[in-house]
Amino acid sequence: MLATTGEGTLAPWDPTAVLVTEGIYSHVRNPMITGVLIVLLGESLLLGSLGIFLWAIAFTAGNTYYFRHSEEDGLEKRFGDAFLDYKRNVPMWFPRIRPWKKVE
Numbered sequence: 001m002l003a004t005t006g007e008g009t010l011a012p013w014d015p016t017a018v019l020v021t022e023g024i025y026s027h028v029r030n031p032m033i034t035g036v037l038i039v040l041l042g043e044s045l046l047l048g049s050l051g052i053f054l055w056a057i058a059f060t061a062g063n064t065y066y067f068r069h070s071e072e073d074g075l076e077k078r079f080g081d082a083f084l085d086y087k088r089n090v091p092m093w094f095p096r097i098r099p100w101k102k103v104e
Contacts (some may be wrong), residue, residue, distance in 0.1 A: 027096045
């Protein structure tokens with residue numbers, strides 16, 4: 001999706017040229033991090049592991065800080081009001097039930 005719709009990749013040396021807001025990205029802004037968080041929480045429950053649960057909390061806190069203070073600032077600069085509208089309507093970690101569709 002990022003390579004075709006966004007005309008780029010997740011790699012910093014080849015960022016997307018187009019803001020991707022469809023598919024899984026119409027439900028949640030960071031689907032891969034959400035997936036990792038779900039796995040960590042599932043492992044902590046399944047194994048009864050406080051350590052993995054604490055790692056999930058640290059992972060979420062670290063990524064929240066990074067995304068809010070680094071990645072999202074860059075996206076605001078690159079995509080302006082389109083990203084701000086997307087950010088207002090699509091949650092960072094917990095997916096929307098219904099997909100968001102930008103108004104054009």
